[in-house]
Amino acid sequence: xxxxxxxxxxxxxxxxxxxxxxxxxxxxxxxxxxxxxxxxxxxxxxxxxxxxxxxxxxxxxxxxxxxxxxxxxxxxxxxxxxxxxxxxxxxxxxxxxxxxxxxxxxxxxxxxxxxxxxxxxxxxxxxxxxxxxxxxxxxxxxxxxxxxxxxxxxxxxxxxxxxxxxxxxxxxxxxxxxxxxxxxxxxxxxxxxxxxxxxxxxxxxxxxxxxxxxxxxxxxxxxxxxxxxxxxxxxxxxxxxxxxxxxxxxxxxxxxxxxxxxxxxxxxxxxxxxxxxxxxxxxxxxxxxxxxxxxxxxxxxxxxxxxxxxxxxxxxxxxxxxxxxx
Amino acid sequence: xxxxxxxxxxxxxxxxxxxxxxxxxxxxxxxxxxxxxxxxxxxxxxxxxxxxxxxxxxxxxxxxxxxxxxxxxxxxxxxxxxxxxxxxxxxxxxxxxxxxxxxxxxxxxxxxxxxxxxxxxxxxxxxxxxxxxxxxxxxxxxxxxxxxxxxxxxxxxxxxxxxxxxxxxxxxxxxxxxxxxxxxxxxxxxxxxxxxxxxxxxxxxxxxxxxxxxxxxxxxxxxxxxxxxxxxxxxxxxxxxxxxxxxxxxxxxxxxx
Ligand SMILES: Cc1cc2nc3c(=O)[nH]c(=O)nc-3n(C[C@H](O)[C@H](O)[C@H](O)COP(=O)(O)OP(=O)(O)OC[C@H]3O[C@@H](n4cnc5c(N)ncnc54)[C@H](O)[C@@H]3O)c2cc1C
Numbered sequence: 257x258x259x260x261x262x263x264x265x266x267x268x269x270x271x272x273x274x275x276x277x278x279x280x281x282x283x284x285x286x287x288x289x290x291x292x293x294x295x296x297x298x299x300x301x302x303x304x305x306x307x308x309x310x311x312x313x314x315x316x317x318x319x320x321x322x323x324x325x326x327x328x329x330x331x332x333x334x335x336x337x338x339x340x341x342x343x344x345x346x347x348x349x350x351x352x353x354x355x356x357x358x359x360x361x362x363x364x365x366x367x368x369x370x371x372x373x374x375x376x377x378x379x380x381x382x383x384x385x386x387x388x389x390x391x392x393x394x395x396x397x398x399x400x401x402x403x404x405x406x407x408x409x410x411x412x413x414x415x416x417x418x419x420x421x422x423x424x425x426x427x428x429x430x431x432x433x434x435x436x437x438x439x440x441x442x443x444x445x446x447x448x449x450x451x452x453x454x455x456x457x458x459x460x461x462x463x464x465x466x467x468x469x470x471x472x473x474x475x476x477x478x479x480x481x482x483x484x485x486x487x488x489x490x491x492x493x494x495x496x497x498x499x500x501x502x503x504x505x506x507x508x509x510x511x512x513x514x515x516x517x518x519x520x521x522x523x524x525x526x527x528x529x530x531x532x533x534x535x536x537x538x539x540x541x542x543x544x545x546x547x548x549x550x551x552x553x554x555x556x557x558x559x560x561x562x563x564x565x566x567x568x569x570x571x572x573x574x575x576x577x578x579x580x581x582x
Numbered sequence: 583x584x585x586x587x588x589x590x591x592x593x594x595x596x597x598x599x600x601x602x603x604x605x606x607x608x609x610x611x612x613x614x615x616x617x618x619x620x621x622x623x624x625x626x627x628x629x630x631x632x633x634x635x636x637x638x639x640x641x642x643x644x645x646x647x648x649x650x651x652x653x654x655x656x657x658x659x660x661x662x663x664x665x666x667x668x669x670x671x672x673x674x675x676x677x678x679x680x681x682x683x684x685x686x687x688x689x690x691x692x693x694x695x696x697x698x699x700x701x702x703x704x705x706x707x708x709x710x711x712x713x714x715x716x717x718x719x720x721x722x723x724x725x726x727x728x729x730x731x732x733x734x735x736x737x738x739x740x741x742x743x744x745x746x747x748x749x750x751x752x753x754x755x756x757x758x759x760x761x762x763x764x765x766x767x768x769x770x771x772x773x774x775x776x777x778x779x780x781x782x783x784x785x786x787x788x789x790x791x792x793x794x795x796x797x798x799x800x801x802x803x804x805x806x807x808x809x810x811x812x813x814x815x816x817x818x819x820x821x822x823x824x825x826x827x828x829x830x831x832x833x834x835x836x837x838x839x
Contacts, residue, residue: 329750330712330721330722330723331721355741355742355743356742358712358724358725359724359740361709362677362709362710362712362716363712363715363716365709365713366713367716369678370798371676371798372707372709373798374709375706375708388802389799391706392807393706393804394593394608394704394706395703395706397599397807398599398601398804398805398806399805399806399807401802401803402800402801403799403800404798406798443753444723444750444751445750445752446750447750447751448748449742449746449747450747451745452745464838470595488838496763499763500762501766502766513741513743513744520836520838521832521836542832544828544832545813546821551599551806553807555809556810556813557811558811558813559813559836560813560815560831561814562821562825562828563821563824564817564819565821568821568822572822572826573828573829576828576829576830577829577832580830580839581839
């Protein structure tokens with residue numbers, strides 16, 4: 257009978273990324289709840305990184321090895337993971353919800369005739385061993401509890417920030433097992449990853465950021481937010497749709513595919529608060545949200561909130577700030 | 583080049599969402615719908631590729647009769663013909679079932695490219711495209727932000743996290759999931775709207791909404807997320823008063839002014 261939890265440890269450029277440790281914490285907590293052992297799997301050309309992660313509290317670490325795993329491709333990763341999952345027959349396969357995992361995990365699950373319980377925030381396990389996963393839907397506005405009727409394996413991914421990396425438990429040194437995995441034809445060929453030419457604006461050092469979202473409605477209205485930013489001595493930034501529309505350059509985009517910032521003050525105007533935006537600004541000192549929808553998820557992380565029309569708020573706030581600054 | 587674009591209809595982004603009595607989904611009775619954001623960009627990319635390289639753009643949408651509005655809009659923007667996979671429950675099936683039905687509906691087309699948006703704004707599974715590629719035996723790339731289809735092989739630029747990018751090369755036919763912002767979306771012209779009336783919409787009715795039995799992920803309950811932070815709400819419905827109070831708080835409490 258299938259048993260145990262397999263956690264996928266993601267790495268890039270020779271290091272595990274931060275969210276891998278969050279996935280480890282999730283897998284360990286699931287293992288504790290279900291009284292099942294946790295195994296980690298590292299895909300690579302050799303065992304170097306697998307030995308590094310063996311410091312965590314695992315039953316064992318599988319180092320799935322093949323020269324074709326030297327760089328990420330969905331074909332190679334899917335074949336390798338399929339091999340490992342068939343060999344270990346786990347009940348659950350836990351992965352971080354990263355761009356890389358999004359790229360191959362559905363293909364892997366499809367090989368088992370199912371999909372992934374993707375982008376989860378939490379789980380609740382009962383004594384009988386059944387697990388309810390909670391995932392966020394409608395761009396963060398609503399939570400859904402989800403159960404799966406699948407036989408093993410159940411594939412699940414956890415969203416960035418759902419678990420804390422520090423909660424992953426260290427162990428006494430887990431045994432590392434090398435597994436030579438078979439990989440068929442790899443059809444896609446990657447070129448080296450790169451960053452766009454140096455960004456003109458570096459918002460990571462800004463003290464005050466005034467950020468606009470789709471609620472600003474049109475390009476002409478951006479001047480309003482600019483005046484507020486000027487009054488506060490801050491910088492202007494935006495959510496993705498504003499940059500997608502070409503109203504502001506991409507180097508002012510905050511979020512998972514833009515910049516990550518931690519100013520003293522972040523004012524979000526007409527931004528709903530999708531996770532991909534939140535990951536870029538949630539560490540700001542003081543967060544202000546202005547939104548006409550009282551249920552907008554941005555309020556969940558705001559220190560101060562105004563439920564109302566941003567076109568009423570911005571001019572008044574700009575005037576008041578100017579007055580107080582004298 | 584023959585390109586199929588998969589487009590999903592989702593609840594309007596500005597709609598106020600209410601939870602239904604059974605707490606299993608949102609109240610749909612008075613909901614307004616629109617095309618899923620990234621799917622709109624997938625269509626735009628397909629139209630641009632056709633303008634450059636010639637060929638045909640076929641739009642495919644799955645769901646109840648209401649999805650016809652998405653189809654008609656795509657035809658008005660320049661798609662050549664459409665496939666409507668019809669069924670009331672098809673808006674609520676999981677990604678594996680969706681991909682299975684879509685594979686059946688489009689496989690006879692022998693297309694060179696299949697484009698989808700990178701995820702839907704309602705369920706947000708981010709899987710249907712990738713599973714479909716597997717079922718059709720095609721290579722794929724996700725979160726694509728640029729497509730070069732001029733050569734023998736397809737070359738695509740993928741977005742990675744934190745401002746990193748990477749180019750991938752792969753043979754055709756292939757499936758790409760398109761990221762919002764890949765280009766600026768055109769509006770439908772009056773001429774396009776008139777021309778759309780004569781374009782073919784082929785209807786397909788799948789044998790079963792759950793082609794392979796059991797449910798892989800069943801929603802048992804939906805609810806508004808619990809708030810984790812104590813937010814001070816200002817103005818009590820009066821936005822201007824809120825702004826005055828906020829300026830004062832930024833000075834006295836947050837000490838930023
Ligand atoms: C792989 C991936 C990567 C992504 N990367 C990023 C990223 O880096 N950064 C990013 O921001 N997003 C990113 N996104 C997109 C993200 O999921 C959201 O779609 C986006 O953040 C939404 O932007 P928004 O809040 O401005 O728009 P919307 O979600 O449309 O929200 C607009 C808000 O404005 C409010 N509003 C409207 N009118 C008014 C008014 N008059 N007064 C007050 N409030 C008003 C509405 O109530 C609503 O809450 C990414 C998505 C994916 C899938």
